[in-house]
Amino acid sequence: MLRYFLTKLATLVVLLFLVSLTVFTVLFVLPGDPAQIILGIHATPESLARLRADLGLDRPFFAQYADWVGNLVQGRSALSIHYKMPVFELVASRLAVTGPLALLAMVFAVVFALPLGIYAARHQNRPQDLAVMTFTQLGLATPEFWLGILLVLFFSVELNWFAAGGFPGWQADAWGSLKALLLPAFALGIIRAAILARLTRSSMLDVLREDYIRTARAKGLRERTVIYVHALRNALIPVLTILGLQLGQLLAGAIIIENVFFLPGLGRLVFTAIGMRDLPVVRDVVLLMAAAVVFVNFLVDIAYAAVDPRIELH
Amino acid sequence: MTDEALLSIENLRVRFRTPEGTGTAVDGVDLAIAAGETLGVVGESGCGKSVTALAVLGLLAAPPAEIEADAVRFAGRDLLGLSAEERRRIRGREIAMIFQEPMTSLNPLLPIGRQVAEPLRVHLELSAAEARDLAATWLEKVKIPDARRRLGDFPHQLSGGMRQRVMIAMAMVCRPRLLIADEPTTALDVTIQAQILSLMRELKEETGTALLLITHNLGVVAQTASRVVVMYAGQIVEEAPVARLFEEPFHPYTRGLLRSIPVLGGRTGLEAGRLAEIPGLVPAITERLAGCRFAGRCPHAFALCRENAPPLFAIGPAHHARCWLQVHPERRRRDD
Numbered sequence: 001m002l003r004y005f006l007t008k009l010a011t012l013v014v015l016l017f018l019v020s021l022t023v024f025t026v027l028f029v030l031p032g033d034p035a036q037i038i039l040g041i042h043a044t045p046e047s048l049a050r051l052r053a054d055l056g057l058d059r060p061f062f063a064q065y066a067d068w069v070g071n072l073v074q075g076r077s078a079l080s081i082h083y084k085m086p087v088f089e090l091v092a093s094r095l096a097v098t099g100p101l102a103l104l105a106m107v108f109a110v111v112f113a114l115p116l117g118i119y120a121a122r123h124q125n126r127p128q129d130l131a132v133m134t135f136t137q138l139g140l141a142t143p144e145f146w147l148g149i150l151l152v153l154f155f156s157v158e159l160n161w162f163a164a165g166g167f168p169g170w171q172a173d174a175w176g177s178l179k180a181l182l183l184p185a186f187a188l189g190i191i192r193a194a195i196l197a198r199l200t201r202s203s204m205l206d207v208l209r210e211d212y213i214r215t216a217r218a219k220g221l222r223e224r225t226v227i228y229v230h231a232l233r234n235a236l237i238p239v240l241t242i243l244g245l246q247l248g249q250l251l252a253g254a255i256i257i258e259n260v261f262f263l264p265g266l267g268r269l270v271f272t273a274i275g276m277r278d279l280p281v282v283r284d285v286v287l288l289m290a291a292a293v294v295f296v297n298f299l300v301d302i303a304y305a306a307v308d309p310r311i312e313l314h
Numbered sequence: 315m316t317d318e319a320l321l322s323i324e325n326l327r328v329r330f331r332t333p334e335g336t337g338t339a340v341d342g343v344d345l346a347i348a349a350g351e352t353l354g355v356v357g358e359s360g361c362g363k364s365v366t367a368l369a370v371l372g373l374l375a376a377p378p379a380e381i382e383a384d385a386v387r388f389a390g391r392d393l394l395g396l397s398a399e400e401r402r403r404i405r406g407r408e409i410a411m412i413f414q415e416p417m418t419s420l421n422p423l424l425p426i427g428r429q430v431a432e433p434l435r436v437h438l439e440l441s442a443a444e445a446r447d448l449a450a451t452w453l454e455k456v457k458i459p460d461a462r463r464r465l466g467d468f469p470h471q472l473s474g475g476m477r478q479r480v481m482i483a484m485a486m487v488c489r490p491r492l493l494i495a496d497e498p499t500t501a502l503d504v505t506i507q508a509q510i511l512s513l514m515r516e517l518k519e520e521t522g523t524a525l526l527l528i529t530h531n532l533g534v535v536a537q538t539a540s541r542v543v544v545m546y547a548g549q550i551v552e553e554a555p556v557a558r559l560f561e562e563p564f565h566p567y568t569r570g571l572l573r574s575i576p577v578l579g580g581r582t583g584l585e586a587g588r589l590a591e592i593p594g595l596v597p598a599i600t601e602r603l604a605g606c607r608f609a610g611r612c613p614h615a616f617a618l619c620r621e622n623a624p625p626l627f628a629i630g631p632a633h634h635a636r637c638w639l640q641v642h643p644e645r646r647r648r649d650d
């Protein structure tokens with residue numbers, strides 16, 4: 001068990017290193033000179049050169065990479081060119097929106113997907129199953145921005161239950177902030193629920209054919225116990241993988257939905273920062289997004305070990 | 315077929331309606347087991363042995379299965395007339411079953427102690443501690459070494475033979491009146507097979523449970539059962555007390571099965587019960603023709619066999635066979 005954990009941890013560290021190197025390289029070779037953008041097109045070559053030196057942009061590739069990683073590891077924040085504030089502070093304030101948004105979306109997704117998937121599997125090929133499959137097919141085909149707009153039109157414009165967008169901030173208005181996240185999280189969650197429900201259904205169907213389910217029934221266990229104790233736990237193992245993948249993706253910024261709902265999240269931040277060639281921000285945020293995906297996968301691996309006693313063997 | 319039969323099945327038919335076609339897996343089976351008796355059911359793969367057992371327990375999903383019978387009576391109750399809930403209360407409590415595949419028949423995510431204790435919790439409503447304690451006692455009874463300390467083990471930590479012991483403990487904890495064992499030893503090594511069989515005989519002695527032992531292997535039946543039923547393509551083709559069946563097998567199929575028993579300590583490559591000696595295969599349930607179902611593989615078959623299905627003839631005391639040779643003994647070839 002400990003060995004499994006340490007192996008996964010080592011993998012995590014190596015992956016983070018590779019991700020950081022990739023992010024850095026891509027942004028390094030990308031066209032666009034931050035100094036030029038800051039000073040405008042009329043800047044003199046001398047002032048450009050001075051600013052590049054100040055920003056460390058004239059140093060060799062590996063030196064710049066080492067500076068960046070070194071600062072990150074020691075918790076020293078770079079300064080955003082556009083926002084003129086430490087990148088860490090900027091990211092933290094945006095993460096306070098995107099993090100809860102992603103988690104809330106996954107809560108919605110799971111709350112809808114698991115019961116639907118189980119229900120469909122228990123009524124395989126009957127009308128109930130067909131209804132779930134049709135509904136989830138619809139979910140798969142629905143673009144999330146469109147669902148978001150529909151939700152705004154109905155719940156905000158028509159019923160006036162929610163503000164149509166914006167985010168008051170947790171300190172200013174915690175309840176209002178939570179409410180601001182509900183609709184976008186619902187839009188994100190319901191679409192992910194479609195995939196998860198189908199996966200839960202097919203995974204349940206596979207497990208329900210297993211010999212140990214027949215054993216559970218032969219013992220005279222109640223159907224409830226057979227489904228929720230014997231089948232569901234086994235069926236959740238493949239679902240867990242996709243769940244992790246989806247959470248990672250959502251943490252990596254729900255750019256579109258944040259734009260629909262005017263949420264100051266990470267997605268919007270990276271969008272603006274790229275437009276402004278705000279290299280320090282882009283670099284850190286992209287790394288953070290990639291790291292989120294890698295880290296959630298690490299958590300999924302650990303969750304596997306908690307669920308499946310066979311893991312420690314490998 | 316006596317009045318005091320614990321389980322009696324009359325004219326059981328099980329049809330499967332599948333996209334590939336409809337077929338009859340069990341076609342008019344009559345069976346009776348007295349309390350405490352051991353009945354062997356033998357036949358090749360696909361003869362309908364498991365389907366018969368699963369139909370009795372109510373474990374066949376319908377659809378695709380369609381189950382009909384004149385009667386399926388267990389301890390005075392008509393099983394087919396019971397509600398799903400009433401049948402569930404019988405499963406694991408009064409009729410228990412163990413399966414062929416010990417490697418896949420246990421839930422990989424639950425500790426074995428818990429799996430053995432489950433029937434006690436649900437049927438006898440014991441507390442967790444009581445059930446755990448009794449589960450440990452049963453794991454000791456099935457000779458799991460160090461049983462009490464292994465309650466928390468998971469199935470993957472046990473060998474195939476050990477898992478089958480766990481399955482037996484799980485089936486026996488509530489002291490059922492009937493234990494159905496569907497090829498309990500087929501998936502195991504020969505030495506382990508013998509151990510599991512003697513364990514089952516021992517527990518049967520101790521608890522007085524009746525045993526329906528399903529197997530490919532007549533050798534297993536010889537050591538364990540008092541009466542044998544031979545099934546072929548969904549029907550009973552021969553039925554006799556075990557000694558009689560071995561001394562005077564009547565049906566050519568039974569004789570074929572007897573020839574295929576692996577000799578103890580004989581060739582090692584010969585898998586127990588693999589019927590190399592009977593050429594051909596059991597017909598699929600969707601392609602059953604008129605006449606005797608075995609005719610296509612029978613060395614004695616003649617015109618009558620191919621046109622008319624034989625009834626179950628009385629051959630001797632408690633001995634029946636479904637074969638036209640009963641009325642045309644002259645047709646039996648000398649070399650068989």
Ligand SMILES: Nc1ncnc2c1ncn2[C@@H]1O[C@H](COP(=O)(O)OP(=O)(O)OP(=O)(O)O)[C@@H](O)[C@H]1O
Pocket residue numbers: 330332339357358359360361362363364365366378530598599
């Ligand atoms: N769920 C099902 N759907 C369709 N056909 C089935 C189903 N279950 C069993 N059958 C068919 O019923 C026939 C009898 O199967 P059964 O499992 O009873 O055979 P068996 O005698 O137990 O053989 P084995 O020794 O392989 O266990 C087989 O031809 C099988 O294909």
Ligand SMILES: [Mg+2]
Pocket residue numbers: 363364365496
């Ligand atoms: Mg079988």
